[in-house]
Amino acid sequence: MTALPVSIIGVPTDVGAGTRGASMGPEALRIAGIVKAIGQFGLAVKDCGNLPGPTNPDLPAVDGFRHMSEVVAWNRSLHDAVYVELRGESLPIILGGDHCLAIGSISAVARRCRETGKKLRVLWFDAHADFNTATMTPSGNIHGMPVACLCGYGPSRLTEIGGHVPAISPQEIRLIGIRSVDAGEKCFLAEIGIEVFDMRYVDEVGMRRTMEQALAGICSETHLHVSLDVDFLDPEIAPGVGTTVRGGPTYREAQLCMEMVADTGRLCSLDIAELNPALDRRNMTAELAVDLVESLFGKSTLMRMHQ
Structure with missing residues (x-):
């Protein structure tokens, strides 16, 4: 696994969400022991603290977007x-915060990949496709739009953050665990050609085969970015999210996803999004997220003698 030093950045905001509370996510993850959990692998861990930013004005959408200025900031x-x-x-x-934060994080990753000549692969673990536009979503909540914005479909104030439009190509991202997609979003995804591994696909072929396909083509020149929306998980094991959708991956399926990412040795950046402690039970969702991060960094039950 990578021996890069780790930098933790808190993004305590819920300006892109419909439900308040994700702004408390970074602290819940720290309380669940994320710094110590990563440090046990012998890596240098620097907690950069939380970024400052505007508070949530809790206002309705304007021209199809809620809190545009705050989300941009x-x-x-x-x-x-x-x-x-x-x-x-x-x-x-990146400790979120709602999932609109991935516009900023992934646009920075893509910018760096362009500079260094690295290939980019984004694994987007989520119950939702997050491929909405202002014309498709009545709520205007921008946490439902980051994949679209990263692919160049959205307001220029968001699509241009990384200095290159689109920030990523549809061929660089894989959506995994999807089980809630709006009708317009479904057509748009098919039209753009993004590879989606929804839960029916996982049910049919299994999580191992799904992840083998999602990771296919990764090599030593690949920067692998994981964007983990905690609502990817089944709400039975991860209730602390604002947009629960039944029928998500089990604990073991989620662990297998992270272990297979770890096996590539190519993890170079990570978002954890949509953790909402206000809706959690005794911080269990934050603790599960930290457990999954441990697997991302190579924790496994046994030394494996064979694959």
Whole structure:
């Protein structure tokens, strides 16, 4: 597994979400022991603290978007922070916060990949496709739009954050665990050609085969970014999210996903998004997220003698 030093960046905001509370996510993850959990692998871990940013004005949508100025401010700030850590040869871990933050983090990762000539692969673990646009979603909540924005479909204030439009190509991202997609979003995804491994596909072929396909083609020149929305998990084991969808991966399926990412040795950056402690039970979702991060960094039950 990577021996890069790890930089933890908190993004305490829920401006992109419909339900308040994800702003408390970074602290819940720290309380669950994320710094110590990563440090046990012998890696240098620097907690950069939380980014400052605007508070949630809790206002209705304007021209199809809620809190546009606040979302732009948070994502610009995060882009700059992640870019600095990547240039310093660190592995940034972003503690969210709602999932709109991935616009900032992944645009910084993509910018750095363009500079260094690395291939980019994004694994987007989520119950939702997050490929909405303002015309498709009545709520205007931007946490439902980051994949679309990263692929160049959205307001220029968001699509241009990394200095290149689109920030990523549809061929660089894989959506995994999807089970809630709006009708317009479904057509748009098919039209753009993004590879989606929904839960029916996981049911049919199993999580191992799903992950083998999602990871296919990764090599020593690949920067692998994991964007983990905690609502990817089944709400029975991860209740602390604002947008629960039944029928998600089990504990073991989720662990297998992370273990197979670890096996590649290519993990170079990570988002943890949508953890909402206000809806959690005794911080169990945060503790599960930390457990999954341990697996991402190579924790396994036994030394494996064979594959």
